[in-house]
Amino acid sequence: GDSVTQMEGPVTLSEEAFLTINCTYTATGYPSLFWYVQYPGEGLQLLLKATKADDKGSNKGFEATYRKETTSFHLEKGSVQVSDSAVYFCALTAVSGGYNKLIFGAGTRLAVHP
Amino acid sequence: DTGVSQNPRHKITKRGQNVTFRCDPISEHNRLYWYRQTLGQGPEFLTYFQNEAQLEKSRLLSDRFSAERPKGSFSTLEIQRTEQGDSAMYLCASSGGASNQPQHFGDGTRLSIL
Numbered sequence: 001g002d003s004v005t006q007m008e009g010p011v012t013l014s015e016e017a018f019l020t021i022n023c024t025y026t027a028t029g030y031p032s033l034f035w036y037v038q039y040p041g042e043g044l045q046l047l048l049k050a051t052k053a054d055d056k057g058s059n060k061g062f063e064a065t066y067r068k069e070t071t072s073f074h075l076e077k078g079s080v081q082v083s084d085s086a087v088y089f090c091a092l093t094a095v096s097g098g099y100n101k102l103i104f105g106a107g108t109r110l111a112v113h114p
Numbered sequence: 115d116t117g118v119s120q121n122p123r124h125k126i127t128k129r130g131q132n133v134t135f136r137c138d139p140i141s142e143h144n145r146l147y148w149y150r151q152t153l154g155q156g157p158e159f160l161t162y163f164q165n166e167a168q169l170e171k172s173r174l175l176s177d178r179f180s181a182e183r184p185k186g187s188f189s190t191l192e193i194q195r196t197e198q199g200d201s202a203m204y205l206c207a208s209s210g211g212a213s214n215q216p217q218h219f220g221d222g223t224r225l226s227i228l
Contacts, residue, residue, distance in 0.1 A: 004156075034216070043118070043205055043219040044157070089156050101147065101170070102207075102217060104156030 002027040002094045006105035009087075013112050019077040021108045023064075023090035026071065031092040033057075033066050033073040034102070038087045047075075047088070080112045116140070118220035120206050126226045127196060134192045135223045139208030146189050147217060148181060150174065151203040160204075163189060193225075201227045 007022040025033065032051045036044040048057030053068035062077045073090060087107045093100035119138040127133055139146050144165050149157035160179070162170045165186035175181075178197075183189040193200055203224050207217040 036219075041221075043120075043221040044207075046216050046218070049216060091156070100217075101159045101162060102149075102157070103159070106154070106156050 002031065002092060002103050004090050004092055004103055004105035006088075006090050006108050009107070009109040011108060011110045013080055013110070015082055015112055015114050016079045017112075019075070019080045019084075019110070021075040021088055021090075021110070023073045023075065023105060024071050025073065025090075025092050027092055027094065029095060031094065032100070033064070034091045034093075035062070035064055035073070035075050036089045036091060036104075038089065038107070040086075044089065080110070082112045082114055085110055085112045118206055118208055118218055120204075120220035120223050122223055123221065124224045124226070126228065128228050129196055129198060131196055132192065132194045133196060133225060134190055135204055135206075135225075137189045137191070137206030137208075137220060138187075139189070139206070140210070140218060143208035143210040143218075144186065145209045145215075145217075146183060147207040147209075148189070148191055149205040149207065151205055151222070152201075157205050160191075196225075196227050198227050201225055 003026045034049045035047040037047045048059040050057040050066035056065045064075045089107045090105040091102045146163040148160040151157040163183040178194045181191045203222045205222045207219045209215045209217045
C-alpha cells in the first residue's frame, strides 16, 4: 500500500542554520504531496503542497520539490529560526472512491537553539 | 474563517467508560475526516464523511467506535467501553470543493484512559 518514510529526529540546529528533512514515498498513481507542521499542543497546519512532478511548493521560507524519479519530497529552509521548532509531517493523498485521505510519515521533530 | 473546532480539548476517563468527541468543520466544507495520532507517530485515517454520508471506515475503527455527521454539519466520534489502547489524540479535518483540496485540521481531542 501507499506509505511515507521520513528521516528520524530529533533534528537539532542552531539559529540561521540550513535545514533539510528527507521524505520519500511509495504510491500507486500520482499522489499530491504535503508538508504539515505541528506546534506543541496544537493540530496540524498545512505548510506547503505540490500536486504534480517537478512542482515546487513554498511557504514561509520553506521549500520542497516533487521528485517523481526519486519518489522524494524533501523539505528545506535556508535559515531556520527558534520559532520553527515543531514536528514536521510529510504526507501524501491516497485517492479512494473520489476523495483523498492523507497518509502521513511518522514525523520529524526539529529543535532550533539560539 | 473560524477554522475547525474540536471539543473537548482533553478528556480523561476510566477504562470501560464511553466518551464522545465533537468536531465543527469549516462551515462551507462538505468533506470531513477523522484521524487518530498516537505518541511519536503520524496521524492515521479513521473515517470520512461527504456531507452526512459516511463513505469509508478504516479497519482501525473497531465496533466500539461510531461516528456520525447528522445534517452534514458537525460530527461526533463515540468510543464505547474504552480501553487503554484508545489513549491518543483524535484529530478532525475538513475540506471543501474538489477532492484534491487541502485538509484543514482542528487542534484535536487528547484522550487519556486511566
